[in-house]
Amino acid sequence: MRVSRNELTASLKKAFEGLGFSVGDYQDAAAMVIWSQMHGLNGLQQLQEALPSLYSCLCLHCKLISNGDNHAVLDGQSSSILLCGSQAVRLACALARQHGCGQVQLNNCHNRRFIAQRLVSAAQLDSALVAYWVEGDSGFKFSIEPRAKQPTVSRYSPSPIAAVQSLMIFVGNDLASVEEKFSVAINPGPLTEITSPDTMIDSYNDMLEQGIEIDDNLWHELDNLVARVLVESTESSRAGAGD
Amino acid sequence: MHSPYRPTAKHSHSQSAVLPMRPASQVMQLNRLGSFHQSRLSFMRTLVRRMVRENWQINSTVFDLDTEGYGTAVYEVKAKYGTYSYVLFSHYLDPENRNDRVIADQWDLTMALCEGTVNAEQLEFLRSNVPKQEAGRVDSRVFVLSRGNRSGRTFDYVVDELAQGRQPDIDVIAEVGYLYRTTAAYGSGKLGMADWEKVRTKHRDFARPFAAEMFTCFMLRHFSLQHADYIAAQRAPKTAVKLDDDIKRYFGIGNSTGLGMAPFLINHPLLINQWIEQRETALARAIVAGADGIHADLLERFETAAGRVVQHLGEISTGDTQQNMSNGLVRDELQQLAQWLSAERDNIVASRYSWADLVQYAEQSWHIETQEVINTMLIELYPELVDDLEDMMCVEEDQHLIPQMSLADLQALIEDKYDWALAIDFGQMESQGSFWYRSEEKMEPRLGQSNVDLGMEKQMPLAIGRMVRECYDQISGHIEQFPLQDVAHFILQQPNLSGAICRIQTMAQSQYGDIRENLVHSDVLPIHLLRCKLSFFGVSKFDPRSRLWVRNTMFQGAPLVSDFDKPFFDDWQFPIKPVLSKNTAPSST
Numbered sequence: 001m002r003v004s005r006n007e008l009t010a011s012l013k014k015a016f017e018g019l020g021f022s023v024g025d026y027q028d029a030a031a032m033v034i035w036s037q038m039h040g041l042n043g044l045q046q047l048q049e050a051l052p053s054l055y056s057c058l059c060l061h062c063k064l065i066s067n068g069d070n071h072a073v074l075d076g077q078s079s080s081i082l083l084c085g086s087q088a089v090r091l092a093c094a095l096a097r098q099h100g101c102g103q104v105q106l107n108n109c110h111n112r113r114f115i116a117q118r119l120v121s122a123a124q125l126d127s128a129l130v131a132y133w134v135e136g137d138s139g140f141k142f143s144i145e146p147r148a149k150q151p152t153v154s155r156y157s158p159s160p161i162a163a164v165q166s167l168m169i170f171v172g173n174d175l176a177s178v179e180e181k182f183s184v185a186i187n188p189g190p191l192t193e194i195t196s197p198d199t200m201i202d203s204y205n206d207m208l209e210q211g212i213e214i215d216d217n218l219w220h221e222l223d224n225l226v227a228r229v230l231v232e233s234t235e236s237s238r239a240g241a242g243d
Numbered sequence: 244m245h246s247p248y249r250p251t252a253k254h255s256h257s258q259s260a261v262l263p264m265r266p267a268s269q270v271m272q273l274n275r276l277g278s279f280h281q282s283r284l285s286f287m288r289t290l291v292r293r294m295v296r297e298n299w300q301i302n303s304t305v306f307d308l309d310t311e312g313y314g315t316a317v318y319e320v321k322a323k324y325g326t327y328s329y330v331l332f333s334h335y336l337d338p339e340n341r342n343d344r345v346i347a348d349q350w351d352l353t354m355a356l357c358e359g360t361v362n363a364e365q366l367e368f369l370r371s372n373v374p375k376q377e378a379g380r381v382d383s384r385v386f387v388l389s390r391g392n393r394s395g396r397t398f399d400y401v402v403d404e405l406a407q408g409r410q411p412d413i414d415v416i417a418e419v420g421y422l423y424r425t426t427a428a429y430g431s432g433k434l435g436m437a438d439w440e441k442v443r444t445k446h447r448d449f450a451r452p453f454a455a456e457m458f459t460c461f462m463l464r465h466f467s468l469q470h471a472d473y474i475a476a477q478r479a480p481k482t483a484v485k486l487d488d489d490i491k492r493y494f495g496i497g498n499s500t501g502l503g504m505a506p507f508l509i510n511h512p513l514l515i516n517q518w519i520e521q522r523e524t525a526l527a528r529a530i531v532a533g534a535d536g537i538h539a540d541l542l543e544r545f546e547t548a549a550g551r552v553v554q555h556l557g558e559i560s561t562g563d564t565q566q567n568m569s570n571g572l573v574r575d576e577l578q579q580l581a582q583w584l585s586a587e588r589d590n591i592v593a594s595r596y597s598w599a600d601l602v603q604y605a606e607q608s609w610h611i612e613t614q615e616v617i618n619t620m621l622i623e624l625y626p627e628l629v630d631d632l633e634d635m636m637c638v639e640e641d642q643h644l645i646p647q648m649s650l651a652d653l654q655a656l657i658e659d660k661y662d663w664a665l666a667i668d669f670g671q672m673e674s675q676g677s678f679w680y681r682s683e684e685k686m687e688p689r690l691g692q693s694n695v696d697l698g699m700e701k702q703m704p705l706a707i708g709r710m711v712r713e714c715y716d717q718i719s720g721h722i723e724q725f726p727l728q729d730v731a732h733f734i735l736q737q738p739n740l741s742g743a744i745c746r747i748q749t750m751a752q753s754q755y756g757d758i759r760e761n762l763v764h765s766d767v768l769p770i771h772l773l774r775c776k777l778s779f780f781g782v783s784k785f786d787p788r789s790r791l792w793v794r795n796t797m798f799q800g801a802p803l804v805s806d807f808d809k810p811f812f813d814d815w816q817f818p819i820k821p822v823l824s825k826n827t828a829p830s831s832t
Contacts, residue, residue, distance in 0.1 A: 004383065004432030006439065023704050024644075024742025061738040074735075087735055090646035094731035097647035125643055208441050211383045230683040231691075231698030237682060241344070241502055241689045241791065 001219060002211035009034055011222050018228030020059045021083070028118070029082040035117035037212060039150065040195075040203035043114070048218050050080055050111045062087045062106065070099035076109030081118075081167070084109055088169055089118040093127050096171035101181055106167045112140075115167060119144050119151055128175040130182045133167045139188040145175045150197035156188035262527035263599070264754070268663070270523060273760035277771025278612040280619045281816055283626060284521055285781030286453045288813070289633040290461065291801050293448075295811045297323040301465065301804045305366075308333060312474040315370070316466060317361060320458075322448035327386075328361040329462045330354060330369050333470070341392050343426045343499040345687045348378065350390035352423060352466075356459045357385050358437070358446065376427070377685055383437045386446075386455040389428040391463050394497060398422050398471070401486070405475035408482040410490060413820050417493075418560045420784060420796040422467040424497025428456040443637065452514070452636050453780060457797075464496045464798050488803065489821040495799025498782060501792035502688045505772040506679065508758065509705045513749070516756030517638040518779050522622075523755070525629040529621040530602060532628055536595030539588060541624055546584040548620045548817075549577045555817040561786040569612050576613040623816065644745040646731035650722045653730060653744065657715045660751045663759040664708035665715060675709070676765025678702040690769060690791065706763040707746070714743040783818060 003011075009030050016026035036043025062074040062084040072091055076084045088106040095102030112133045119129045123144045129151075130143045139156035168186065172178040231237065269275065281288065300321040308314035318329040331354040340349050353374045361369070365384070372379030376390055397411075397419045404411040430453070432438040442449050449455040468491050475483040486494075508515055533541070556570040556577075584591070598621055605614045622629055648656075658665065668674060678691050680698040691698055704710060717737055721728070730748075734741045750756050761767065770790050777785075782795040800818030802811060 001380070001435075002382065003435060004438045006432030007435065022739040022742060024740075024745055025738070027742060062735055064732070064735050067732075086644075086741065087731075087738060090644060091731045091735065094646035094729050098729075121643065124641070125645070208438060209383065209445075211435060226686075227683070229681065229701050230686060231680045231689075231701050233682045233684040234697070237689055237691065237696060237698075238684075241682070241687055 001214060001216055003214050003219070004211055005034060005038065005208065008037075008212055008214065011219075011226060014229050015222045015225035016082070018225035019054050019057070022059075024086070025059070025083055028086045029114075031121070032082055032085065032114040032117040035120065036114055038204045038207045039116070039200040041113055041116060041153075041200075044212075044214055044218060046111060046113055048215065048221075050082070051221065053110065054080060054082070057083070059083060062091075065107075070095050070101055071103040072105075074104060074106045076106050076165075076167075078108055078110065080111045081109055081114040082111060085115050085118045088167065089115070089122050089129070089171075092129075092169040092171040093122050093125070096127060096173070101170070101172040101177065103171075103181065103185070104169045106169070108165050109167055110165065112167050115169075116142050116151060116153075120149060122171070123148055126173070127171050128173065128178045130170040130175075130178050131167060132170075132182065132186055132188065134164075138192070141182070141188060143175060143179065143182075146173070148197070150200045152197060153195040154188075154191055155193040155195075156190060157192045158189055262524060262531060264520075264523050264527050267755050267757075268759065270519060271755055271757065271759045273758055273768065273771045275611050275615065276758065276775035277768065278615040279522075279775055279778035280616055281778055281781040281783060282522060282525065282619050282622045283629050283813070284518075284525060284622075284633055284636070285779055286451065286457045286636075287461070287781030287798055287801070288816070289451060290454055290457045291798075291815070292630070292633075292813055294322075294461075295802060295807050298807050299323075301329075301462075301807075303469075306469075306473075308470075308473060310474075310477040311335070312470055312477070315366075317366070318462060318465075319360065320462075324447040325358070326360060327446075327448075328357045328359065329459070330357060330361055330366065330373065331462075331466055332370060332374050334374060336392070338395065341395070343392060343424065345427065345501065345503060346684050347426065348376075350374075350376070350426070351393045352391040352463070354389050354391075354459065354463065354466075355381065355385050356387040356389075356455055356462070359384065376429075377434065380435045382435050383441065385436045386442055386449065387428055387430045387459040388434060388436060389425055389456075389459045389463065391423040391425045391467075391496070393423055394419050394421055401471050402475050402478070405471060405486060406479040406483050408479075408484050410484065410487050410823070413490065413493070413823060416490065417558050417820050419497070420493075420799050421464075421495050421497040422471055423463060424499060424794070425460055425463055425797075426499050428459050430456045450637070451633070452518075457780065460496050460498070460797050461801070464494065464801075465804050467496065468494060468803070487823060488805070489823055491803055492800060492806075492815075493818065493821050495783075495796040495801070495818070498777075498795050498797050499788075499792060500773050500777060500795065502690060502769055502773075504776050505769050506688050506703060506705060508772050508776055509707060509762070511640050512746070512756035513638050513640050513642070513753065515758075516750075516753040518636055519755040520753075521632040521635050522779075525622045525625075525632055526618050528628040529625045530598045532625055533598035533621075536597065537591065539592050542584055542588050542591060544624060545620060546581050546588075548623060549581040549584070551819055552616055552620070552817050553577050553581070554819045555783070558820060559784050559786070563787040566785060566787050569610070572610050573613045573616055576609045577616065580617070619816075623814075626813065642745050642749040644730065644734075644741060645748045646729065646734075648730045648748065650718055650728050650730065650733055651726065653748070654715070654718050654722060656751050657711060657718070657747060661708075661711045661715070661747065661757075664711040667708050667712065667761050669709055669712055669761075673765040674761055675706075675763050677763045677767055679705045679762070690767075692765075693763075704742075706761070707757055708759075708761045709763060710743045711747060714740050714747065783816070 012030035013026050016029045033043045060077040060079045065073040092102040092104040126146045132141045137158045141154040142151040144151035170178045170181050304319045305317035313333045316331045320327040336351045355373045401411045472485045553574045556574050784796040786794040800815035
């Protein structure tokens with residue numbers, strides 16, 4: 001079936017609320033999923049894969065492990081980027097504002113592709129950002145200019161040095177200097193694929209025009225999660241609507 | 244009465260570069276928002292101006308109704324930038340099943356506004372889904388889904404009168420004001436429809452907030468008038484007459500609005516800020532325009548407008564004691580104003596009395612509702628200063644957290660911008676006596692009584708004042724231990740406050756947007772929230788049915804489709820009974 005962006009956003013917010021996410025978290029998480037889906041990064045499929053662990057998650061966020069002048073290490077406590085991605089990006093941005101550049105290593109986290117929307121959101125506040133992680137035998141890098149609406153996605157293979165389940169975030173005032181910091185810190189190996197912002201824009205426009213295709217089972221599952229935040233209707237409760 | 248006239252010597256004002264905008268502490272009080280009336284910037288007004296100016300062509304391409312008026316109608320709408328289809332299904336509805344609540348599942352009419360021209364296949368698809376409303380699905384070619392119910396008091400009466408060759412009694416019509424009332428107009432991507440962003444970017448004719456929804460209601464009005472004529476002619480072809488055009492203009496569309504509208508205002512603070520800022524800008528421009536004195540012709544128009552509002556309020560029929568009392572008070576105070584304007588016009592002009600003087604007098608002497616009527620009347624006087632603001636009503640609801648802000652700065656920001664929230668004592672039981680929640684019945688928002696009704700643990704986060712208070716208390720406790728910490732590090736330890744901080748930091752950069760009221764107080768009056776939003780829609784004749792829902796009238800007094808190519812004076816606000824000619828011609832069809 002096809003749904004609209006607004007409809008899916010509303011459903012996702014309530015579904016994440018049903019999973020126990022707090023207000024800021026469910027807004028961010030819904031935005032991450034929608035953005036990934038509409039820009040051709042399979043956000044809904046990732047969500048479907050992530051849901052089993054989200055059902056049993058304790059809504060844990062990042063824990064600060066170490067904090068230098070312009071860099072920090074966080075422990076994601078096996079949580080999803082949907083829960084801890086915002087904190088990590090915000091910390092990197094704050095470090096960059098104070099020191100000209102900021103670098104955060106988030107260890108022990110999952111669903112890292114969802115970080116894209118958080119990068120885009122942070123870029124709107126005049127920051128340039130790069131995020132990098134290793135998944136399977138590939139390295140992925142998302143890089144975005146200040147105020148840009150889409151990142152460039154680069155894929156590398158293979159990448160020998162990144163820690164398992166970690167995500168690196170680099171932030172600065174301009175993309176060239178951020179890329180430089182990235183190059184010093186990480187050797188991602190040979191580049192195998194680039195997804196340009198134009199490809200993402202085409203995907204976005206197409207879904208805006210036609211609606212977003214969603215698997216019936218996932219939609220049904222979201223409905224069940226939404227039901228968790230609804231209150232049983234009684235004669236007395238109808239009075240609370242004006243009867 | 245105390246005269247608003249103060250014949251003191253005055254210094255000449257020059258138009259200030261910075262407009263004298265009213266402070267949020269005044270404007271954003273809930274009872275004031277609940278006293279707003281429609282203005283030139285209201286969405287119905289701007290829509291009508293656009294349709295007439297651009298001479299939209301609206302014609303029925305399908306009018307396939309049986310003799311009782313049940314069947315299908317399709318209208319083709321040729322606007323400036325595109326062609327659209329308004330598709331309507333008319334069904335028999337047992338009066339026993341007629342229900343205006345969101346939870347209803349049958350209606351007299353159901354309709355959809357679609358992009359482009361509808362072909363036979365799409366029409367069948369719509370026929371299978373539109374009558375089901377929330378229980379159906381449509382697609383991204385549809386902008387708006389809506390439904391309407393007949394007025395039990397007017398529809399049959401009007402048809403009977405027309406069938407018998409008579410025009411209906413205008414006093415009967417005045418009691419109600421419409422033939423049909425709409426109980427919902429869904430847009431913005433609900434039920435598979437086109438997203439607002441698609442409408443805004445692709446269809447410029449409807450690229451203003453709620454323009455497509457308002458148009459759907461306008462078309463319901465258009466159909467309702469044709470419907471009454473049609474059924475009367477079918478019933479009595481030899482004797483039936485058509486509704487007189489002046490009477491037609493006096494028919495609007497009824498509307499019932501409940502709590503569903505309330506969360507919107509809290510959850511779209513940047514949009515609300517934008518709307519109110521434009522309205523306040525319009526008011527400030529009007530006041531500045533009269534800073535060096537007021538021309539006699541403007542005073543005369545203002546006096547005429549006051550008389551019209553007095554008549555309009557006198558013609559409102561509502562069973563709500565409070566609303567009746569309020570209407571009476573406003574009428575009394577406007578009559579004082581009109582008498583003073585009439586008696587003192589020359590002195591007012593000579594002394595260079597200003598609108599600012601009048602507004603100040605009203606604020607000191609008259610009720611809030613009178614003050615806001617006067618503000619609306621002032622805005623009405625200066626279309627040339629105001630109408631450009633109609634294109635400024637859109638904004639992206641994009642909130643951003645500022646992670647590098649120090650906690651000390653955030654604490655100071657809250658103290659500065661949210662003093663109203665910190666002044667609420669949430670320790671008092673009645674301060675948390677209510678809670679908002681979504682019912683499993685169509686996710687309808689409802690207001691519960693704390694510790695009495697089910698669902699407190701699932702309440703919606705609409706208590707902004709309480710949210711700010713909790714955030715402030717956490718920051719104040721934390722800052723003693725970590726005085727130099729920034730927001731990014733704070734939310735590592737308090738992640739559940741990120742939403743609150745994001746909103747606080749975003750809204751601190753705007754003037755209006757947060758409603759300065761404890762929305763979970765035992766005595767909260769949600770009806771003010773509804774009325775505020777409805778005033779931006781442009782409705783009139785508020786008829787509260789409880790503190791939780793209100794009936795009102797849309798497009799009453801507006802031009803007819805057949806008026807679009809005629810000279811247009813945009814003065815249909817505060818509609819009053821038309822003065823009718825005695826004779827009506829029998830129907831020739």
